[in-house]
Amino acid sequence: MSNDRLNHNERETISEMTTGRLSVYLRCLTFLESCSQMTVSSAELADRFHLNSAQIRKDLACFGEFGTRGVGYNVSRLKDHLVRELGLDRTRRVLIAGAGNLGMALADYGGFNDHGFEITALIDNDLTKIGRRSRSGIEVLAWEDLPTIVRDQQVDIGIVAVNADSAQTVYDAFADVGLNAVLNFAPTQLRGRPGVKVKSVDLRINLESLSFYLKKVEDEG
Amino acid sequence: MSNDRLNHNERETISEMTTGRLSVYLRCLTFLESCSQMTVSSAELADRFHLNSAQIRKDLACFGEFGTRGVGYNVSRLKDHLVRELGLDRTRRVLIAGAGNLGMALADYGGFNDHGFEITALIDNDLTKIGRRSRSGIEVLAWEDLPTIVRDQQVDIGIVAVNADSAQTVYDAFADVGLNAVLNFAPTQLRGRPGVKVKSVDLRINLESLSFYLKKVEDEG
Numbered sequence: 001m002s003n004d005r006l007n008h009n010e011r012e013t014i015s016e017m018t019t020g021r022l023s024v025y026l027r028c029l030t031f032l033e034s035c036s037q038m039t040v041s042s043a044e045l046a047d048r049f050h051l052n053s054a055q056i057r058k059d060l061a062c063f064g065e066f067g068t069r070g071v072g073y074n075v076s077r078l079k080d081h082l083v084r085e086l087g088l089d090r091t092r093r094v095l096i097a098g099a100g101n102l103g104m105a106l107a108d109y110g111g112f113n114d115h116g117f118e119i120t121a122l123i124d125n126d127l128t129k130i131g132r133r134s135r136s137g138i139e140v141l142a143w144e145d146l147p148t149i150v151r152d153q154q155v156d157i158g159i160v161a162v163n164a165d166s167a168q169t170v171y172d173a174f175a176d177v178g179l180n181a182v183l184n185f186a187p188t189q190l191r192g193r194p195g196v197k198v199k200s201v202d203l204r205i206n207l208e209s210l211s212f213y214l215k216k217v218e219d220e221g
Numbered sequence: 222m223s224n225d226r227l228n229h230n231e232r233e234t235i236s237e238m239t240t241g242r243l244s245v246y247l248r249c250l251t252f253l254e255s256c257s258q259m260t261v262s263s264a265e266l267a268d269r270f271h272l273n274s275a276q277i278r279k280d281l282a283c284f285g286e287f288g289t290r291g292v293g294y295n296v297s298r299l300k301d302h303l304v305r306e307l308g309l310d311r312t313r314r315v316l317i318a319g320a321g322n323l324g325m326a327l328a329d330y331g332g333f334n335d336h337g338f339e340i341t342a343l344i345d346n347d348l349t350k351i352g353r354r355s356r357s358g359i360e361v362l363a364w365e366d367l368p369t370i371v372r373d374q375q376v377d378i379g380i381v382a383v384n385a386d387s388a389q390t391v392y393d394a395f396a397d398v399g400l401n402a403v404l405n406f407a408p409t410q411l412r413g414r415p416g417v418k419v420k421s422v423d424l425r426i427n428l429e430s431l432s433f434y435l436k437k438v439e440d441e442g
Contacts, residue, residue, distance in 0.1 A: 023429045086429050087436025094428070102326035109323075110385060110408040111425035116432060157431050164331060180438060181431040187331040197434045199427050204332035206420050207315070208244045208307050210378050210402040211337060213418045215308025217401060 021059055022082055024051070029079035041072035088116030093154055095179075097170045098161035099124035099132070099140040102185060106161055107134035120153040150177045157181045164188035171198070242280055243303055245272070250300035262293035309337030314375055318391045319382035320345035320353070320361040323406060327382055328355035341374040371398045378402045385409035392419070 028049045032040055042060070046053035060073070068074075083089050094112065096103045099122045106112060106119075113119045113136065122134065125143035132140045141149060149155065158174040160167050160182060167186035174182050175196045184190055184200040192198050249270045253261055263281070267274035281294070289295075304310050315333065317324045320343045327333060327340075334340045334357065343355065346364035353361045362370060370376065379395040381388050381403060388407035395403050396417045405411055405421040413419050 019430045019433045020426055022433075023423075023426045026429075085433075085436075087432040087439075088429065092428070092432050092435065100326070101322045101329070105322035105326050106424070109424060111423075112428065117425075117428055156435060157428065181435050183427055183431060197431060199431055201424070201427055202244075202332075203327070203330060203422070204338075205241055205244045206404055206422055207313070207333065207338055207378065208309065209240045210404060210418060210420055211308040211313050212240045212243075212306075214313065214377060214402050215306075218308075 018059060019086070021055070022086055024049075025056070025059070026079065026082045026086065026088075029075055029082065032075050033079055037075055039068075039072045040075055044072065083116075086116075090116070091118050092116060092156040093118050093120045094157045094159060095120055095146075095149060095153075095155045096122045096138075096159040096161050097124075097143070097146075097174075098122075098163075098166075099126070099129045100161065103159075103161035104134050106159060106185075107138040108136045117157075120155060121149050123149065146173055147177045150179065155179065157183060160184040160186050160190075162186060171196075239280060240307070242276070243307055245270075246277070246280070247300065247303045247307065247309075250296055250303065253296050254300055258296055260289075260293045261296055265293065304337075307337075311337070312339050313337060313377040314339050314341045315378045315380060316341055316367075316370060316374070316376045317343045317359075317380040317382050318345075318364070318367075318395075319343075319384075319387075320347070320350045320355075321382065324380075324382035325355050327380060327406075328359040329357045338378075341376060342370050344370065367394055368398045371400065376400065378404060381405040381407050381411075383407060392417075 025045070028045055028051075029040070042053045042056040045051060045056055060078070094117055096106055096119065099107075103122055103124070107122050111117075119138055122138050122140045123143050123146060124130065124140050127142075129140045130142050134140075150158075156179070158170075158179045158181070160170050160174075162170050164186045167184060167188050168190055171182055171184070171190045172193075175193045180196055182190075182196060182198045184198055185203075187202070187204070190198055190200070246266070249266055249272075250261070263274045263277040266272060266277055281299070315338055317327055317340065320328075324343055324345070328343050332338075340359055343359050343361045344364050344367060345351065345361050348363075350361045351363050355361075377400070379391075379400045379402070381391050381395075383391055385407045388405060388409050389411055392403055392405070392411045392413075396414045401417055403411075403417060403419045405419055406424075408423070408425070411419055411421070
């Protein structure tokens with residue numbers, strides 16, 4: 001399909017799919033580096049991590065300088081390049097709105113608070129929650145202090161971890177204080193604003209995919 | 222790319238991507254039905270929900286019987302068909318292992334406990350948690366009772382909501398009691414067993430995608 005036949009949304013989806021694959025390659029290279037492996041070919045990457053080698057070569061074509069024909073890619077240099085490409089060479093500060101079970105779980109989630117990301121604050125409008133801490137030590141601050149926190153802590157990304165009814169209010173407040181990137185966990189469609197990127201996590205889709213698999217097994221069995 | 226050039230893993234990924242899109246179409250059709258709309262064309266679906274109309278036609282080609290040229294698809298009939306296709310016309314019983322913040326959040330997550338899914342139990346090996354209930358009323362049962370619960374409640378899907386260190390133990394126990402589908406939230410790679418489908422949710426990839434977006438904005442600005 002040629003690029004000019006894709007609408008903006010589709011291009012964005014494809015760009016996000018590529019980003020997702022770059023994230024996967026980064027995980028593989030980080031693992032290989034931890035095993036002190038110096039070089040890796042696209043065929044070996046594909047084989048060891050159950051990926052598609054043609055797709056790898058296509059995705060990494062523009063990073064050709066890190067590869068030598070017949071030898072493969074230099075693991076550390078390619079890894080460092082992917083880190084920069086994904087903008088993970090600086091630390092993104094992340095704020096979570098909603099200190100219920102979900103917000104608390106996300107505050108302590110492995111991977112949300114290292115290698116490029118730092119959870120700087122949890123906020124909630126429930127006065128009884130303010131001052132509590134997540135297991136990893138992130139303190140719950142007052143919802144009213146959002147503008148101050150975002151400015152003082154130079155927050156880059158806001159996470160919506162409130163219920164569906166409050167999600168739009170939180171998103172709008174994030175946009176008002178100048179956040180450009182929002183990760184939404186509330187099972188609702190948000191009315192977006194120009195320049196404020198939203199990524200919504202639809203956890204149910206994962207269950208539906210498993211249901212589809214179970215149905216296939218049942219139909220075949 | 223022709224199908225015979227794809228390895229098993231890639232085919233599976235593509236099948237999962239299609240499943241993901243079927244889930245999206247189902248959400249759109251459910252919304253249209255709630256607005257009492259009788260028919261919809263692929264062009265209107267694409268336009269209203271920011272999808273790609275060529276992709277819609279391709280994905281729904283095998284459901285042609287629900288469409289009339291120039292009129293579009295019958296909303297309710299196509300929706301009902303997608304429900305059956307995704308295996309959502311029966312109820313899948315879901316058990317969550319781990320009654321920490323994440324398990325509690327998932328037990329109450331909108332969409333995990335309706336239209337085809339029913340959270341039947343939360344289990345944990347922490348005796349102090351047993352007998353507690355999630356906000357929506359799901360009771361925490363003892364980890365030791367896993368085999369009995371799975372049998373008596375006819376559980377179909379197990380969710381791993383424990384930390385990375387315990388995830389493999391939970392997965393193995395799920396496999397031992399005969400569960401065929403597992404949704405893993407622990408940030409670790411599980412050693413799978415034949416016939417036991419695992420879907421791992423990597424929440425960090427969403428943050429990396431936002432980081433990629435922020436970097437592009439910064440580079441352009």
